[in-house]
Amino acid sequence: MENILLQSADYEPTLPVSEKSNPLTRHIDRAPASSIVKMLQACDAEMFLEKSQTQYQRLLSEEMVKTLMEVAERVRLILKDPQDSLVVLSGCGTSGRLAFFMASGFNRELQRLNYAPVYSYVIAGGDRALFSSQEAPEDDPTLGALRLKKVSEGKKRVLFVGVSCGLSAPFVAGQLDFCLRHPDVYTPVLVGFNPAHQARNEPIPGCTLTFHSVVTRMEELAKTQKAFLINPGLGPEAISGSSRMKGGSATKILLEVVFSASFSRTPVTFNLILQHMRSYEKALDFTYSHSQEIAALMEAAGRSLQCGRQVCYLGWGSLGLLGLIDASECKPTFGADHEDIRGFVSGGYKELGNNEGDLTLMGPEFSISHDDFLDGVLPRLTDDDTVLLLYSDSDDIDKVAKLAHRVREKTSNIHAAYHQTAGDAAAKQDDINKLCSSTIIFTWPQETPERLQHLRELSTKLLLNAVSTGAHIFKGKVFKNYMIDLQVTNSKLYRRAARLMQKLSGHSESECEEALLKAIYQVDKLSEDIATCSLETHTHTAGKAKKVVPLALVCLLSGCSIKEAESRLEQQPIVRKAVEACLKSS
Ligand code: F6P
Numbered sequence: 001m002e003n004i005l006l007q008s009a010d011y012e013p014t015l016p017v018s019e020k021s022n023p024l025t026r027h028i029d030r031a032p033a034s035s036i037v038k039m040l041q042a043c044d045a046e047m048f049l050e051k052s053q054t055q056y057q058r059l060l061s062e063e064m065v066k067t068l069m070e071v072a073e074r075v076r077l078i079l080k081d082p083q084d085s086l087v088v089l090s091g092c093g094t095s096g097r098l099a100f101f102m103a104s105g106f107n108r109e110l111q112r113l114n115y116a117p118v119y120s121y122v123i124a125g126g127d128r129a130l131f132s133s134q135e136a137p138e139d140d141p142t143l144g145a146l147r148l149k150k151v152s153e154g155k156k157r158v159l160f161v162g163v164s165c166g167l168s169a170p171f172v173a174g175q176l177d178f179c180l181r182h183p184d185v186y187t188p189v190l191v192g193f194n195p196a197h198q199a200r201n202e203p204i205p206g207c208t209l210t211f212h213s214v215v216t217r218m219e220e221l222a223k224t225q226k227a228f229l230i231n232p233g234l235g236p237e238a239i240s241g242s243s244r245m246k247g248g249s250a251t252k253i254l255l256e257v258v259f260s261a262s263f264s265r266t267p268v269t270f271n272l273i274l275q276h277m278r279s280y281e282k283a284l285d286f287t288y289s290h291s292q293e294i295a296a297l298m299e300a301a302g303r304s305l306q307c308g309r310q311v312c313y314l315g316w317g318s319l320g321l322l323g324l325i326d327a328s329e330c331k332p333t334f335g336a337d338h339e340d341i342r343g344f345v346s347g348g349y350k351e352l353g354n355n356e357g358d359l360t361l362m363g364p365e366f367s368i369s370h371d372d373f374l375d376g377v378l379p380r381l382t383d384d385d386t387v388l389l390l391y392s393d394s395d396d397i398d399k400v401a402k403l404a405h406r407v408r409e410k411t412s413n414i415h416a417a418y419h420q421t422a423g424d425a426a427a428k429q430d431d432i433n434k435l436c437s438s439t440i441i442f443t444w445p446q447e448t449p450e451r452l453q454h455l456r457e458l459s460t461k462l463l464l465n466a467v468s469t470g471a472h473i474f475k476g477k478v479f480k481n482y483m484i485d486l487q488v489t490n491s492k493l494y495r496r497a498a499r500l501m502q503k504l505s506g507h508s509e510s511e512c513e514e515a516l517l518k519a520i521y522q523v524d525k526l527s528e529d530i531a532t533c534s535l536e537t538h539t540h541t542a543g544k545a546k547k548v549v550p551l552a553l554v555c556l557l558s559g560c561s562i563k564e565a566e567s568r569l570e571q572q573p574i575v576r577k578a579v580e581a582c583l584k585s586s
Contacts, residue, residue, distance in 0.1 A: 018192075018198075020236040021481050022240070025239070033295035059234070069270065073262075075159060084155055086119075086157075087103075088119075088158060090144070095251060098255075104354070107119050124137040135489040138170065139539075144172060148178055149178065160179050162188065162189070166243060189228040190218060192231045193232065196216070196231065286459070288462075298467050299474075300386045300413060301467050301468070305475040316391045316399075317392075318453065320345030322464060323460075332487040341471070344368055404435045415438045415440075420443055517531070519562065547575070550578060551569065558585070
């Protein structure tokens with residue numbers, strides 16, 4: 001029943017599905033780990049609900065499967081002409097990271113099959129955004145178009161896949177608009193998870209577009225297959241607006257299904273696509289069949305964050321990259337420090353093949369290899385830190401064992417998530433097991449290697465999303481199912497923060513925005529200058545401040561000064577409790 005309710009237009013009617021709060025997770029902030037995992041499972045399962053249960057197109061709807069078949073045929077054409085053609089994947093934040101993840105993964109796969117690589121990626125903010133939070137470029141449509149133009153220079157045929165889970169990022173709107181203005185070369189494909197009429201309609205400063213206006217033009221062209229819209233409903237995220245979760249998972253599922261189909265030797269059929277999608281549904285169920293172990297890991301990570309220590313993911317291959325992606329999203333979502341949850345991948349930049357190469361010199365956030373971990377993190381590890389190994393039977397088990405030994409010398413709080421195939425259990429893996437205080441062993445049925453890898457990746461993504469979300473819930477960074485300490489570093493996040501304040505405080509829009517600005521600029525009275533600054537200036541300034549939303553809420557609810565609010569939050573670092581205390585006394 002709730003599933004139907006949350007898809008209905010009457011539930012939080014002014015919000016698009018991707019921003020609604022999910023009734024299933026209303027009390028996630030007070031739940032024990034085992035219940036949190038159950039809630040996440042129920043939320044993720046909504047991805048595969050049939051259309052008859054909801055109003056909108058779904059992942060498995062007939063129309064959706066047909067669109068995926070058509071896009072796969074377009075990719076097939078590109079594969080035949082790699083010299084003059086290209087597939088460009090692009091997005092902001094996690095959507096851009098997954099664009100990189102899939103572009104590099106499928107290029108590797110093509111090389112293995114003796115095809116020329118045809119995939120490129122563009123991420124808002126450039127490669128530094130792969131591993132760190134860079135939200136401001138998301139607001140720039142011109143930059144998006146320029147980057148697309150640059151990466152596809154000289155190509156005669158380009159299939160552009162723009163991902164914006166909320167149908168909202170101006171960066172992607174600018175790229176889609178560019179494609180629509182150059183139809184001789186570009187065919188645009190939009191991936192997102194709201195119905196078209198819910199695309200963001202807020203004017204973008206300095207241009208005449210809105211995301212909504214671009215989508216409307218695309219809908220018209222979609223009738224003649226000159227543009228494609230892949231926008232099934234997934235239901236609201238477990239943490240409201242956290243599109244890295246279901247949005248990211250569904251992006252990965254949809255694009256993998258399309259790209260895999262495009263180079264299969266057999267014709268792309270309806271059933272082929274449908275069966276492939278169903279295999280991800282099974283992978284989801286299979287992952288959550290380990291819910292008790294996931295909950296235990298979540299608790300360990302939560303304990304580390306609660307006592308101000310850190311969680312490190314040490315991964316191999318694409319599983320390691322998923323660790324980096326999961327960690328990088330914690331800053332904008334939970335106001336986390338980059339040290340709180342960190343990812344490291346074997347081989348570092350050498351293995352990644354990103355556009356801009358080695359970024360290590362850009363700062364500590366960009367140290368991503370196991371060697372960086374050994375040099376910079378291992379010496380100060382204690383039992384209060386949590387280390388999670390992410391590996392599979394296709395990785396070099398000796399190397400995993402060696403690293404596990406080094407970690408074990410410093411902390412007993414070492415865990416592992418290991419993927420193996422039924423019947424192929426590695427004996428050496430037992431040694432690693434003995435070093436770890438817990439190991440989740442995922443034993444997968446036999447499958448083609450490529451598909452198996454994709455399923456293991458989805459499984460790892462779900463596991464990591466659960467661990468990092470749960471750990472931050474325990475740290476008090478979630479109130480009900482809202483991210484209470486989100487960063488306010490672009491227009492979408494600013495609007496989300498203002499809306500959240502209205503919802504929690506019951507104050508008017510203008511009062512909430514005033515409180516938000518006071519917290520951003522650290523003043524008790526807004527000057528004329530501040531009040532007239534652009535939204536871009538506000539979000540830029542917000543990037544330098546910490547705990548903006550909690551500060552604004554405490555001030556608004558208690559009428560105290562910024563200084564006083566700061567000291568209250570220092571005395572009660574569990575943001576949820578600090579805000580609750582104010583709500584009770586207001
Ligand atoms: O603005 C930051 C952010 O919310 C990220 O957390 C997210 O991954 C990114 O935007 C992309 O959002 P969308 O896919 O909806 O454009």
